[in-house]
Amino acid sequence: MLLEQYLPVLALIFLALGLGVALTLVSILLGPKKITPAKKKPFESGMPSDGAQYRRYSVRFYMVALTFLIFDVEIVFFYPWAVKFRELGFYGLGVMSVFFVILTLGLVYDWKKGALEWE
């Protein structure tokens, strides 16, 4: 059947899971356990740790992620087009151009509004 193609993926998943579990187990079983107060602190480049675990991020990261999501969705529609490119010919090129131009208008708006500026 079709599913035999996916056996390597299954093997990879089990290999990754097994490796992770095995390495953690080995480190728990064999590693020395001498807990001092300094070791219990979270590691932060050797400096004394500072601040909360979750820190607030700037909204600029969100603007970039948002633009990424929209154009990621756009890219998904390029795959079937690229596969059928020869059969569709100029018709497909025209259809895709309209799609692309309309989405580029959104990008131009982003750009003009300064949503892509890092300041």
Added chain:
Amino acid sequence: MLISFYILAALAVGGALSVVLFRSPVYCALSLVATFLCLAGIYVLLNSEFVAAIQVLIYAGAIMVLFLFVIMLLNLRSDKPLRHSWTWPKLLGIGFAVAIIFQLIGIFHSPAARMGPAGKYSTEYLQQKGAVEVVGEVLFTEYVLPFEIISILLMVAVVGAVILAKRREPASTEQTP
């Protein structure tokens, strides 16, 4: 094949339950990613490889990254625990959800929901032509107009999100006419 479906289904239901039950929004988001990946596996079992690929690409990849960014951006604290307060509105809500599940299952198994005649896109056809190619064939011939309208929807989403999320500095708003 059926066994792998049941394993994936159990994992998906477990992930969905932990989305509802975990207190920290970060844990909720990560269990939702696990649910999405299990659903992608089920799509592969149902012969829809391309849907599985975009499920991983868009849902598990992009949308959940956006969710995690917002959680980090807002620096959310964990909710109060769900299970310590069994007030009657909560019980009513759970009862409502269970009623919806049984109603849907009843609808799906009723004689009114029987399948129509089988189309031409059988497993052999899909395997012979390739999943992505068949999708391209249908998308660019039969569904061209919805496809173009999608681009307008996405453009409106970009514009609306920029308007809503961009911080308004007093100087920049006065400059734009």
Added chain:
Amino acid sequence: MIPVSHVLTLSAILFGIGVAGVILRRNAIVVFMCIELMLNAVNLGFVAFASGMQSMVGVMFVFFVLIVAAAEAVVGLSIILAIFRNSGTLNIEEFNLLRW
């Protein structure tokens, strides 16, 4: 072959869990995640029907649902950000200005 009714049952269960999350949770972002879960349950139903009926209509609908989900995530999360900026909370019980 996987029986279509089993997949549809899974879809119904996931949808119901999403409904329960929307009703029970108080955090706006988690409520939003449960809405995404419900959209995914619907997608699963579409794919099950497409595979059972050997048709491509279900797969096409999955695409359109997915695009709507992406647009909804972008705009909805921006609305959540704007609400948080104005009120400083995400507890949906405190958004009661329009309550009758």
